[in-house]
Amino acid sequence: DTEVTQTPKHLVMGMTNKKSLKCEQHMGHRAMYWYKQKAKKPPELMFVYSYEKLSINESVPSRFSPECPNSSLLNLHLHALQPEDSALYLCASSQFITGPARLSNQPQHFGDGTRLSIL
Amino acid sequence: QKEVEQNSGPLSVPEGAIASLNCTYSDRGSQSFFWYRQYSGKSPELIMSIYSNGDKEDGRFTAQLNKASQYVSLLIRDSQPSDSATYLCGKVGNNRKLIWGLGTSLAVNP
Numbered sequence A: 001d002t003e004v005t006q007t008p009k010h011l012v013m014g015m016t017n018k019k020s021l022k023c024e025q026h027m028g029h030r031a032m033y034w035y036k037q038k039a040k041k042p043p044e045l046m047f048v049y050s051y052e053k054l055s056i057n058e059s060v061p062s063r064f065s066p067e068c069p070n071s072s073l074l075n076l077h078l079h080a081l082q083p084e085d086s087a088l089y090l091c092a093s094s095q096f097i098t099g100p101a102r103l104s105n106q107p108q109h110f111g112d113g114t115r116l117s118i119l
Numbered sequence B: 001q002k003e004v005e006q007n008s009g010p011l012s013v014p015e016g017a018i019a020s021l022n023c024t025y026s027d028r029g030s031q032s033f034f035w036y037r038q039y040s041g042k043s044p045e046l047i048m049s050i051y052s053n054g055d056k057e058d059g060r061f062t063a064q065l066n067k068a069s070q071y072v073s074l075l076i077r078d079s080q081p082s083d084s085a086t087y088l089c090g091k092v093g094n095n096r097k098l099i100w101g102l103g104t105s106l107a108v109n110p
Helices: none
Strands: A004-007 A010-013 A018-025 A031-037 A044-050 A053-057 A064-070 A073-079 A087-094 A114-118 B004-006 B011-014 B019-025 B032-038 B045-050 B054-058 B061-066 B071-076 B085-092 B098-100 B104-109
Touching: A004 A087, A010 A018, A018 A031, A018 A087, A031 A064, A031 A073, A044 A064, A044 A073, A053 A064, A073 A087, B004 B085, B011 B019, B019 B032, B019 B085, B019 B104, B032 B061, B032 B071, B045 B054, B045 B061, B045 B071, B071 B085
Parallel strands: A010 A114, B011 B104
Antiparallel strands: A004 A018, A018 A073, A031 A044, A031 A087, A044 A053, A064 A073, A087 A114, B004 B019, B019 B071, B032 B045, B032 B085, B054 B061, B061 B071, B085 B098, B085 B104
């Protein structure tokens, strides 16, 4: 069991559908992340939120739209996806601590992921 | 040179042996290093974090960091078949992004 909860676990959608992935954490973490992972590859960073503000967007196509309604929730809205967007989508969270670099880089804790298939 | 390099394996060890996983990195400014384990079809699970030169032990796992030589390693003692997974090495630099290696596949044979 993880302390970062993602729903749904599996999602199949057509290219014209609109759907959302949800992520929730109750560890008091103030940094949250979305990653995309293809088979046999490491996770690929998509977005980072720090204190509910978008701090990093890794040039992700606009068909992916993140949202952070509060410090515990992170959503990823999907629209007009392509078959190549089929992947495991991972949410992660971490402490966000300012100060000396080695103290500010806290480990990320991952949810179980959403397996997304685009038809 | 990739920022984080790992031997993709597969690394195969017999049950009960020590598995040694290695990772090198290119940015001397890197401060934080992490080892994650990922089973097929599952999400990454944090095994160890290490920030200072030397060894850090947690149960059967020992992480070793050598900043002068720019490598970090993970030793798994008394390897079990349940340790069979992909092990991802990651580091965070000043840009706060977690940079991953490609992962090393470990197979522990009964």
